Amino acid sequence: MSKRSVGVSLPFLMPDAGREAGPLHRQLYERLREAILAGTLAPRSRLPSTRTLSRELGISRGTVEEAFAQLDAEGFLERRVGSGSVVALPDHARGPRSVSARGPRFVPAHGGAKAASLGGLSRRGRRMASDVLPAEPRDVRPFTPCLPALELFPTTLWARTVAKQARMLEPGRMTAGEPEGFRPLREAIAAHLGPARGVRCDWRQVLVFASTQQALDLTARLLLDEGDGVWLEEPGYLGARVAFESAGARLHPVPVDGNGPRVEVALARAPKARLAYVTPSHQYPLGVTMSLSRRLALLEHARASGMWLFEDDYDSEFRYATRPLAAIQGMDVAGRVLYAGTFNKVMFPSLRLAFLVVPEALVDAFTAARAATDGHAPPLTQAAMAHFMESGHYAAHLRQMRLVYAERRDALLDALERETRGELQLGAAEAGMHVTAFLAEGLQDVAVIERTDARGLGARRLSPLYLGRGRRQGLVLGFSGASPAGLRAAVRTLCGLLDGPPRQPLRARRHASAAGSSPPSPGTRG
């Protein structure tokens, strides 16, 4: 019978003996299928009988039988009693095999997909894939912005809390959770936000997300159509820009001065915008606080026009000079404010828990949309977080971090004051986890960051956070993730890169790199 078979190279089918190669019948099945798909075995060609193959390959007939049965079940063979098996694959299945999936040219994707690979995407997909979103902090560097003091996190306490919740797994907790979030966590968040942030809400308005980014993304999709206008602070948070761009919104930069975003400018330029993204408690990245009169003007416009306000209260629990300022959500008389906060900064970034307080009228829509997009956040971490809050550990950790970050901020500011000679001008630093340092005329942040990156400082550029022209050159310097000594050392390194010998090359580079960015124009901050 083996003489009648066409093109079957028996050694080719010889299974490997090693354990890693898997069971023999599986190997045989795979090699035969591969041969059929590759055309090594032509259509209608006849295979050796299971008896012949068994003998020639030195494996049991049952093993061969199992491989053939599987190929038969999948339609690769037609088995006929008495006349053996025939390859059944139609002709058109044998196109040239694409670049092998083994050992392909993979390139890290952070910072947007390469233009070359955007071909098969939709227009919307190209927009989403080409946006350059700096990833959340993955590097523990002295100046990495928004990085908590990970070494001071009560990991043992948290591990115990998680383990306790994991042990409580029983069928009632194994079915799918609620798209809105785990009720005890929503209640704990609502109870915290009232006194801590002046947010007024019923727990049913609190929706749990993985991150502020997810809350932004869902908000953009639910509240905006393509072409709808959005006010964005200028400079502002890239994550918000990316979310609104992904949704196809038209972005209107609103210049930020010492009192926050200039609402009157926005009103004049884009009165019909559907949504405004603001960070009133602690503007990102400039660190200023939005004045009460601007908050009220914004709320009044939202009330009168039906515009939505997205209040991103990302790090305002950390205020050093006075108590944290209350959120504008608590002043909203018309149900126009969506208030976002996150645990990924107070706790740790890989936690993946954030929340959004929405006006009552939007609860149902967000719930339905959440079910249709990813379902819900994992109940395990939600339950652990709820327990952490209820038992007071969260408030205690917040209090401790407020003291720690105040000390770190002071260390950074003192060191900068001591070490710099006019190369840097600092922005507001009364709150939060970072400070923005404007570069003196003539210095380009792209060139400076190239050097600080090479030294592992973890600072970020300011100028890409501008949407329009008139970008200021500067550095966003986190201070929460490093010890005072670490910050002092980092400042010395930084200053060594700004003046002295390395400075001239930086100046020289300015002209070469200026083509890609607008010239610094300090006036645009005001």
Added chain:
Amino acid sequence: MSKRSVGVSLPFLMPDAGREAGPLHRQLYERLREAILAGTLAPRSRLPSTRTLSRELGISRGTVEEAFAQLDAEGFLERRVGSGSVVALPDHARGPRSVSARGPRFVPAHGGAKAASLGGLSRRGRRMASDVLPAEPRDVRPFTPCLPALELFPTTLWARTVAKQARMLEPGRMTAGEPEGFRPLREAIAAHLGPARGVRCDWRQVLVFASTQQALDLTARLLLDEGDGVWLEEPGYLGARVAFESAGARLHPVPVDGNGPRVEVALARAPKARLAYVTPSHQYPLGVTMSLSRRLALLEHARASGMWLFEDDYDSEFRYATRPLAAIQGMDVAGRVLYAGTFNKVMFPSLRLAFLVVPEALVDAFTAARAATDGHAPPLTQAAMAHFMESGHYAAHLRQMRLVYAERRDALLDALERETRGELQLGAAEAGMHVTAFLAEGLQDVAVIERTDARGLGARRLSPLYLGRGRRQGLVLGFSGASPAGLRAAVRTLCGLLDGPPRQPLRARRHASAAGSSPPSPGTRG
């Protein structure tokens, strides 16, 4: 000084003594702010001095001072040395306060937001919020589809695995994770999928998601523009329909017969569709397996036209008659197949881990889009899952569940055969976690489900899974979540609802409810 104050009701400011009311300065701050916002304190009106208030309220001056300082910081007061404090809130902040956020009319939102509350949404948002997506199983009922045997899950082993990972939390694991997923989990998935499902991929093509729904949603946004055509199996999975509808796609139902979706019909009706959603291993809900010739026709069309194929391999690990059929992803010669699988069915629904194997050319785009939408899945559960797979527990659990579900399936089929008298006609049941039962002519599933719901059976309607006309009436009966005895009892209950005394009212109801749905037309399945 207190005489010059306008409209201040001092008793109104009297703090509560109870501990729950919070610190005195906080209470005073809140009452003053409330009075300012409500207009009880008119703009420009003068407040009593801190000394006066302190005396009249019987609290320390430092406490009053603290409240005033906070109001001052937030711009609600202007404090002038020597002349006291003046209310600084501009007039326009005092619109009528909206319906109080306390005690509002909240209605459970499952099944789409009410039309009344869709007013402020975008067109896209209204589409997303009004889609009726039956939530993932939250009820543990005998017939709940796709519900695992939760009582047989090795909870202790899993809790230990999670606890171990939680204890390993250190700064290197606390920073944000990778949008693509945790590498050890991606490697474990790739290693499992090759032998188990015939999927050919490098681990770098494996992306981790919270759920198949999230993978569907991101796929729809990345690969489809509004108006793009999508082939959907008819009847088919609602989650897929909702994801593609949310993305604004034009849906083309492709009738399913005993060999899966009729590709030739789809080609004739919508040759330019950009994507096809298929469940080739085990069609949802009918349970049939797609024939090899149709798989090849689909792959060939995808190769030639550039259409994408989304292969949802949601429960095909559970095959009882023969070995699981290999995925079409493994036959794809042109890099057009996206292969989705989930752990939420094999493990438990609240786990929140699923995966998508994408062609190499799409890896970068998915990575960038994931960063821009929600970030990444929690590393804790990803690490636990990876460990569970590496240590062999996952494969062991799969094997055990395959035996358990086979027994449950047999129990269900035997009971149905024994108890029914022609009211039900069963679909394919060689695999998976459910079977579809078509209702005899004259029975409407909406009416039957009303009765089964009242008895807590957990069955689902078949007819809403059709997109077009010619819907068949039927029930989707899960069998994986209940014991054989539980299934037998449920079948007896079901049959009591189908015939005998309750049957007449059902028939009578048919006409009343028929307005909303097309008449049953058995021919459309072929």
